[in-house]
Amino acid sequence: MLERERLIEIAVSVGGVGVMVALLYYIGSTHTSEANGHQVLSPSGGELVVYSIIAFIVLMAIVGVVLIQTVTVPEARADDGDSSGA
Template sequence: MPEREQLIEVGVALSAVLIMISTLFWIGSTYGGEGGTLSPEGGQMFVGAIVAFILLMTAVGVALAYTLNDPEDGLEPGGDSDGNGTF
């Protein structure tokens, strides 16, 4: 059985991917031309959607890292008395 953290990560990632797919579908249906080509505005929207997806996934990754970090993992600074990290 998957752990709670894994289920949260999968759910958030799946939601972000579904948002990306629906955005690309919307761009294609709105800005699509004859023969399945995109208009110049559609191309710009497509590139913007890809950039937004990259930024969204970065923000989601950082948020999940802070949210799902357990104190007993030893990842917080100042947990070592001599100042050296443990790897």
């Protein structure tokens, strides 16, 4: 069985990727047009894709820092406290 810490990290990561995929799908469905029988992303749609990728990277970095501070460090301190008392 996976530790609680890993389950939280997996859930947050999968959620972040799900939001990113949904955002890219939305951008693709609202900012495309048909040219010569092919779906073409508009220039504004291309900019939104780039901005969403940048936002995803920044968001995942922030989430990583928050998880380290709130989940990983307190559990490591709790483990240290248990082992030193034995």
